[in-house]
Amino acid sequence: MQVNEYKPLIVAFCCNWCSYAGADLAGNNRLNYPADVKIIRVPCSCRVNPMFILRAFQRGADGVIICGCHPGDCHYTSGNYYTRRRMALLFSMLDFLGIERERTRLEWVSAAEGAKFAATMNDFAETVAALGENKRLEDLRCKK
Amino acid sequence: MQKVNRDVLLEKAAAMLDAGEVQAVLGWGAGEFAYDVTPRVFETSDELRADFVWNDFCGANLSKYLVSKTKKLEGKLLVFLKPCDTYSFNQLLTEHRFEREKVYAVAVPCEGMADVQKLKALAGDGISSIESTDSGFSVTTIYDDAPVEVKGADVLLEKCANCKSRKHVAYDELLGDEGEVLDSNRFDEVERIEAMTSEERFAFWQGELSRCIRCNACRDVCPACTCEKCVFDNPNSGAENKAPTTSFEEQMFHVIRAFHVAGRCTDCGECSRVCPQNIPLHLLNRKFIKDINTFYGEYQAGAEEGSRAPLVDYTLEDLEAEDVFKKEAE
Amino acid sequence: MRKCSLSKLTDLFQKINESASLYLPATDNAGGAVYTKWADGVEYLDVLNTVRSPKDFFFPQSENLMEFKLKGKNIEILDIREESEDFVIFGVRACDVKSFEVLDRVFLSEPVDSYYQNRRAHAVIISMACMRPADTCFCTAFGIDAAEPAGDVSAWKTECDLYLKANTEKGAQLLAKLSNLTEECDDSEVSPLQEKIRNIMKKLPLEGISLENFGKGKTKEYFDSPLWTELSEACLGCGTCTFVCPTCQCYDIKDFDTGSGVIRYRCWDSCMYSDFTKMAHGNSRNTQVERFRQRFMHKLVYYPENNDGLFSCVGCGRCLSKCPISMNIVKVMKALGGEKK
Numbered sequence: 001m002q003v004n005e006y007k008p009l010i011v012a013f014c015c016n017w018c019s020y021a022g023a024d025l026a027g028n029n030r031l032n033y034p035a036d037v038k039i040i041r042v043p044c045s046c047r048v049n050p051m052f053i054l055r056a057f058q059r060g061a062d063g064v065i066i067c068g069c070h071p072g073d074c075h076y077t078s079g080n081y082y083t084r085r086r087m088a089l090l091f092s093m094l095d096f097l098g099i100e101r102e103r104t105r106l107e108w109v110s111a112a113e114g115a116k117f118a119a120t121m122n123d124f125a126e127t128v129a130a131l132g133e134n135k136r137l138e139d140l141r142c143k144k
Numbered sequence: 145m146q147k148v149n150r151d152v153l154l155e156k157a158a159a160m161l162d163a164g165e166v167q168a169v170l171g172w173g174a175g176e177f178a179y180d181v182t183p184r185v186f187e188t189s190d191e192l193r194a195d196f197v198w199n200d201f202c203g204a205n206l207s208k209y210l211v212s213k214t215k216k217l218e219g220k221l222l223v224f225l226k227p228c229d230t231y232s233f234n235q236l237l238t239e240h241r242f243e244r245e246k247v248y249a250v251a252v253p254c255e256g257m258a259d260v261q262k263l264k265a266l267a268g269d270g271i272s273s274i275e276s277t278d279s280g281f282s283v284t285t286i287y288d289d290a291p292v293e294v295k296g297a298d299v300l301l302e303k304c305a306n307c308k309s310r311k312h313v314a315y316d317e318l319l320g321d322e323g324e325v326l327d328s329n330r331f332d333e334v335e336r337i338e339a340m341t342s343e344e345r346f347a348f349w350q351g352e353l354s355r356c357i358r359c360n361a362c363r364d365v366c367p368a369c370t371c372e373k374c375v376f377d378n379p380n381s382g383a384e385n386k387a388p389t390t391s392f393e394e395q396m397f398h399v400i401r402a403f404h405v406a407g408r409c410t411d412c413g414e415c416s417r418v419c420p421q422n423i424p425l426h427l428l429n430r431k432f433i434k435d436i437n438t439f440y441g442e443y444q445a446g447a448e449e450g451s452r453a454p455l456v457d458y459t460l461e462d463l464e465a466e467d468v469f470k471k472e473a474e
Numbered sequence: 475m476r477k478c479s480l481s482k483l484t485d486l487f488q489k490i491n492e493s494a495s496l497y498l499p500a501t502d503n504a505g506g507a508v509y510t511k512w513a514d515g516v517e518y519l520d521v522l523n524t525v526r527s528p529k530d531f532f533f534p535q536s537e538n539l540m541e542f543k544l545k546g547k548n549i550e551i552l553d554i555r556e557e558s559e560d561f562v563i564f565g566v567r568a569c570d571v572k573s574f575e576v577l578d579r580v581f582l583s584e585p586v587d588s589y590y591q592n593r594r595a596h597a598v599i600i601s602m603a604c605m606r607p608a609d610t611c612f613c614t615a616f617g618i619d620a621a622e623p624a625g626d627v628s629a630w631k632t633e634c635d636l637y638l639k640a641n642t643e644k645g646a647q648l649l650a651k652l653s654n655l656t657e658e659c660d661d662s663e664v665s666p667l668q669e670k671i672r673n674i675m676k677k678l679p680l681e682g683i684s685l686e687n688f689g690k691g692k693t694k695e696y697f698d699s700p701l702w703t704e705l706s707e708a709c710l711g712c713g714t715c716t717f718v719c720p721t722c723q724c725y726d727i728k729d730f731d732t733g734s735g736v737i738r739y740r741c742w743d744s745c746m747y748s749d750f751t752k753m754a755h756g757n758s759r760n761t762q763v764e765r766f767r768q769r770f771m772h773k774l775v776y777y778p779e780n781n782d783g784l785f786s787c788v789g790c791g792r793c794l795s796k797c798p799i800s801m802n803i804v805k806v807m808k809a810l811g812g813e814k815k
Contacts, residue, residue, distance in 0.1 A: 050403050051375070051383055054396050059733055071460065081458035087465040089406055089435055089455070093399060095469070096337065096431050098346025106465035136346055139392040141732050176808075177609060177679065180800035183708040204799060209708070261505060261795075269522065269608035272679060286677045287606065355502060357526065357535065359744075361712035361798050377748055386726055387536040387741035418798035420714050421525060422504040 008062035008128040010037040012121065013052065015045045017075040018110045019067030025114030033121035044068070045106075046079035050090045053104065057137035063103045063128035067117070070108040080108070099136050102127050145255045145276050145296045148320040150198040156250060156319060157196070157222055158189035166248050167219030170209055172202045178274040179260040185213060185221075198224070200276055203257035203301050205414050207232040208367040214246045221247055226254040227323060228303065230312045231410035231446030232367035237314070238450055239408070241370050251315035253323060256296065256304035259417075263299045267292040302426065303413025306330040313447055330411065334430050338472070353394040355421035358387055362415035362425050368405035368445075375400070402428035407436060407453035410446035438471060439463050475639045476649055476656035477663070483636065486655050487512050487564070493651060494560035494598065497531070499524050509563065518565060520631065522608050523792055527720035528563055528570050529577060532593045535717070536741035539589070539727070543735040554737070555589060558596040562648065565602045568623035569613040569788040573720035574599070576777075576786045580723050598644050601625030603664075603671060605632075610791030612680035612804060618788060620675060621668035630664045637664050680789075680804055684814040688774040688807070689783055696771065701809050706766035708799045713744030715793040715802065716769065721786045724750070745769045770806045 014020040020041045026033060042048055045068025056064045066087060068080040087106040095101040105124055109117045157169040169192060173184030179201045186192045207229050214221055225233055230251060237244055258281070264271065267283035275282040280296035308330060310323025337345055360376075363369045375381045376397060388394045402409075402425075411433060415425040436443055436454045440462070443454050463471055478486055490496045491512055499519045500510035506525040510516055541552040574594075581590035601623035604611070613620055622628065626645030630637040638656065640646040649656070675681070716722040726743035729736050743750055745768045751758055759765050777786035793802045807813075 051396070051400055054392075054399065055383075058392050058396070078458065081460070081462065082455070084462050084465060085440070085455055085458055088439060088463055088468050089432060090399075090403060091465055092435050092468050092472070093403065093428070093431060095342070096334075096345060096428075097349045097395065097399065098342050098344070100342060101469060137392060137395060139390050141390060141730060141737055175800050176794075176804055180794065180802075182800045182805075185707055265505065269606060270674075270678075271609045286609075286674065351503070355504065355508075355525075357713075357717045359712050359714040359717045360747075361710065361714045364710040364712040365798050373748075379749065379752075386728065386743065386747075389536045389730070389739060389741065418712075418714075420718055420796040421502075422506060 006129065006132065007034065007036045008125060008131075008133075009060055010034070010063045010065065010121070010125055010128060011056040011061040012037050012039045013042050013045065013048045013064070013066045014039050014109075015068040015075075015080075016041055016043050018069035018073065018108075019045075019117065021111035022067070022109040022113045022117040025111065026118040027114075029114050031114060031118035033118040034125040037121050037125065044074065044076055044079035045083040046076075046086070048083065050086065053090070054137065057103075057134055058139040059142050060134075060138075062131070062134040063105070063124060065105045065107060065120070065124050067107050067109045067120070070110055073110065094137075100131050102131055103134060103137075145200045145258075145278075145280065146198065146253075147255060148198075148253055150196070152319055153198045153224060153250070153252060154192055154196050156317075157186070157224075158192050160222055160248070161186070161189045161192065165220070166222040167217050168213075168221050169196075170206050170213060170221055170223040172197045172204065172206075172224075177271065179258075179263070179271075183209060185209075198252070200256075200258045200281070200296070201260065202226075203259075203304075203417055205229045205232055205365075205367060205412050207236055208365070208370065210242045210247060211236065211370055214242045217246065219246075222250060223247055224250050224252050225312065225315060226252055226257075227310050227312050228254075228307070228410070228412050230314045231309070231444070232412050233446070234314045234449045235408055235410050235446035236367060236370070238446070238453075239370070248317075249315045251312035251318040253310065253320040254304075256300045256307060258296065258299045259301045261422075263294060266294050266298060301413065302416050302424075303411075308411060308444075314449065330430060331434050333424070334427055334434050337427065349395075350391060352423050353398060354391065355423055356388050356394050356398070357421060358385075358397065359420060361418040361420065363401055365414045365418045366405060367410070367412060367414070368408045369401070398425065398428060402432060405429065406432035407443070407455040408445050409433065410444070435468075435472075439468070475637060475659050475661045475663070476652070477659040478636050478638070478652075478656040480631070480634055480636055482655055483518065486636070486652060487518070488514075489652055489655060490562050490564070490648070494562050496562045496564060498564040512564075520565070520602075522567065522604060522606070522611070523790060523795070525718060525792075525796075527573065527718065527790065527792065528566050529573060529720050529723075531561070531563060531597060532574070532590055533577060533581070533723060533725075536739055537589060538737055538739045540738050541735055542738070555592075558593045560596045560598070562598045562600060564600045565629075566599050566623070566625060567602060567604055567790070568618050568620045569611075569616075569790040570720050571599060571601045571624045572613070572616065572618050572788045573790075576721040576781075576784065576788070577723055579781050579784065598627070598648050599625035600627040600629055600638070600645075600648075603628070603630045603667065605667070605671065607671070607674055607678060608791060609679050610794040611675075611678055611789065612683050612791065613789035614675050614678075614681065615683040615685055616785055616787065616789050619672075621671035630667050632667065639664075682814045683789075683804065683807060684812055685774075685785065687811045689778040689785070690775075691779070692775045693771070693779070696775065696810060697767070699810065702763050702767045705801065705806055705809055706763045708801055709746070709762050709766050710798055711746050711748065711762050711765070712798060713742075713746050714796050714798060716744035716746060717742060718792040718796050720788060720790055720792070721773070745772070770803060773803065774807070
């Protein structure tokens with residue numbers, strides 16, 4: 001077993017009503033997903049200000065994923081529709097600036113989808129691991 | 145170069161001031177040279193006659209000043225608006241940033257404004273006078289005996305070289321002839337960058353953004369940036385930041401600045417005009433405009449007063465974030 | 475005085491660079507110039523103004539002062555300053571050289587700023603006379619002679635030759651190292667050049683600026699002037715003028731939480747900003763009129779008041795060409811009566 005195997009740090013913003021419950025269900029069902037996924041609970045996926053995502057990268061995240069209720073299921077009726085537009089534009093902009101597009105993702109995970117949550121995290125962690133450390137949106141002051 | 149000359153604007157404004165129909169006039173004031181025009185509020189027709197300027201260096205968009213200047217006045221403020229300025233005017237109205245009834249908007253046709261930096265690059269430094277001619281400028285410097293002829297088209301501001309519209313979308317009165325919405329090539333440069341590899345794009349933007357000195361001119365001049373307190377100035381926001389201490393801070397500021405005006409930016413080009421380091425900031429805004437057009441249908445901020453900005457709107461069938469790059473590839 | 479053919483300029487740079495890093499104005503690939511570390515292939519750009527002034531060498535936009543680390547119940551304080559090594563700045567204009575004097579009076583008077591002092595002590599300045607001053611130049615008003623720039627070494631550049639004259643011991647030491655590449659010549663060889671420059675200066679459009687009405691004891695005369703409101707009317711409150719200015723020296727000290735400690739750094743501040751000199755009680759200047767007044771009163775009245783009449787403007791013209799709305803110190807001075815009668 002390799003000791004220094006690179007493990008990416010993932011920040012997952014999860015909406016309180018669906019995705020966070022989905023993560024909970026994944027845990028209850030003893031489903032495996034990487035321990036390096038750090039979950040931050042938000043009231044709704046649309047609470048995620050683009051600044052949160054950039055700040056996560058600044059503080060050492062290698063990948064950031066936003067999880068919300070499926071379209072149509074938002075606890076606040078329409079929050080995730082706004083998220084969808086914002087993230088589409090933000091991800092496209094980050095790509096335009098030359099940040100690897102695979103480092104950001106938006107996924108819909110319901111409270112019943114524990115399995116999907118685990119699978120999504122495993123897949124995302126794998127994708128980010130393949131990219132290696134985040135070098136393009138890093139803040140060297142935070143890497144000590 | 146400008147088809148409507150100074151006197152037409154001056155007489156209009158002076159007459160309205162003298163008749164008491166407006167309390168003040170927001171226009172451009174003379175400087176030390178032909179090119180250093182400063183936005184100014186005139187309160188008497190004498191002031192106007194002495195210092196009012198309308199020439200090829202009136203690039204400054206006056207619409208943002210309406211937010212603060214109308215608050216200070218009891219009566220009406222006459223403002224001169226170029227076609228591109230009327231889009232900002234509409235957008236500010238849409239966002240309820242000033243009271244429409246306190247403004248008398250006079251639309252002025254514009255043949256494009258000159259960039260003095262480009263002019264100096266061609267004519268040389270040490271300019272003692274600049275005369276506008278039919279095709280451009282006749283520039284006299286202290287170093288040359290004969291004036292240097294410069295073509296107007298060679299020294300246009302970026303925003304004018306890629307002018308999107310010569311049509312005024314809002315006004316109370318129009319001086320001269322109305323123009324058309326143009327087919328501009330304003331997205332060409334965005335497409336050129338999109339065609340690069342990810343590494344090339346990163347290197348390109350690092351090169352550009354590394355020049356940033358965080359003077360905030362791009363933000364402070366932007367008619368879409370009218371927050372009372374910017375998140376970057378607010379010590380309680382957690383994002384306050386005064387200097388580009390690391391390349392991350394540079395990226396952060398410019399992404400967030402552009403994102404915050406996405407869907408509301410009329411592409412007036414002021415950010416790039418004022419950047420002391422010549423960072424092509426308009427490209428970030430245009431990237432958002434282009435994406436919005438591609439993903440959610442054509443939308444021009446400010447074209448219509450009261451229109452709903454794409455980022456405060458949605459449809460059930462919107463594109464999923466993961467499909468963004470597929471859509472762009474099409 | 476020494477003289478060297480321009481064809482040997484690269485060799486000269488190479489030679490200087492052997493003993494100390496050499497910085498000179500080069501293209502910033504965006505129409506401007508920036509002081510760049512010389513290496514093979516970097517070409518000297520004979521521009522009048524770099525966008526950012528050379529004050530950056532001594533007073534950078536941001537610098538780390540110290541770091542705090544938490545160890546158990548103790549806080550460890552680390553000195554994380556970067557020690558400066560000897561360096562040479564080539565091509566500094568007379569106005570910018572003068573700006574160092576303005577900065578020195580702030581940072582080198584008690585209590586001495588050791589960060590600044592460290593860098594200042596390691597620098598050798600090679601100035602450059604201005605053969606083609608611009609319409610925005612007004613250094614003569616401040617008693618600066620563009621034909622005789624100060625610095626450790628003064629330089630003059632003609633079509634084919636570079637003339638070098640040492641003014642200080644540091645400068646003489648540097649020129650001694652370059653003796654193989656240069657030849658001795660008489661000081662009078664640059665006299666015609668100097669005369670030419672001085673004649674150009676007289677023809678400049680801003681030649682009429684006068685300082686007679688500014689300086690010590692003028693606070694009351696101008697402080698309550700109604701003109702400030704009018705002059706500052708269009709000011710956007712951005713920091714462009716202060717950041718491109720070679721003499722603006724205000725800074726802020728801030729803490730950055732790295733997650734594992736705190737880095738205390740200092741960065742340029744601007745009197746144009748809404749939180750400038752913000753204290754516990756709030757802000758002492760709440761409107762843009764007051765902030766705008768502060769900038770010009772500082773340059774033209776307060777600074778000379780405290781510094782034996784030395785003005786903290788050197789007439790480089792950067793703010794004239796960079797202000798987004800073209801409001802600048804020249805317009806302010808003229809409005810307040812700063813024109814020769």
